[in-house]
Amino acid sequence: MPELPEVEITRRGLAPLVGQTVNEVIIRNSRMRWPIPAHLKNTLQHQQLKNLERRAKYILANFEAGTLLLHLGMSGRISLLDRNYPPEKHDHFDLVFDSGQVLRLRDPRRFGAVLWAGSRPESHELIVNLGPEPLSGAFDATYLHAQLASRNAAIKVAIMDSHLVVGVGNIYASESLFRARIHPQTPAKHLSVAECQRLVDAIKRTLLDALAAGGSSLRDFFGTDGNPGYFQQEYFVYGRTGELCKVCGTDITMIRLGQRSTFYCRQCQL
């Protein structure tokens, strides 16, 4: 599930852990995208969680000793549970706190990551070259238009490039382009400033709407079964091949761009 809104909702849901102290680190399977560092067991022992931040799709857990990076990959999920709650097959990593609460990472496909970033996480190799946050002021039409000037690739592929802007995954790329009424295959460099403005606005609106929808289910997020129960987003185009466009009634088309499924309305998006 993890696109940027889901990661942000996860971060917010973990807020009760701030101020608590780590009692134990459990690594059941260290083989994630990169190995989970074994030294975390010592490094995080008795460390107090100072705060939780987010950069792109990384959750940054800040401790006195440094910052733990958490990434959910394609299939990751973090739950906040009682420490006695029995782990299941793909529960690879636990941070157990003195209160008896545990932050538990489950990730069947293991594309996610648990990494140590030391005291300067902004300089970490996975962080330092990332583009601006999509909801920040730095991501505006002027910036986007300048970035696209040298790119022939399809606009949908371009906005999913984390060096250009972070946090626009496969679902929200299609959704944002629909809202901006831009065909996903348009060569990026062909977008006018006005189109860039529509796209910037659409990306921000799409992500904010998803955040608001997810936020409404936050109460269910920490059920003892650990199921987030995300609000089922009502998509305009994603996954709706052959169904009717909610605006004009044309059937939704699917194509592949950059090896990813892409959905659009051939009437609304030119």
Add this chain to the structure above:
DNA sequence: AACGAGACCTGGCAGC
């Protein structure tokens, strides 16, 4: 610098 393809993994589902 930009682009496309391949890689990493497991689970779910359609079709036979």
Add this chain to the structure above:
DNA sequence: TGCTGCCAGGTCTCGT
């Protein structure tokens, strides 16, 4: 019921 093939929300790495 079981097998096979294909698909999946991410993103880094490598070759051109």
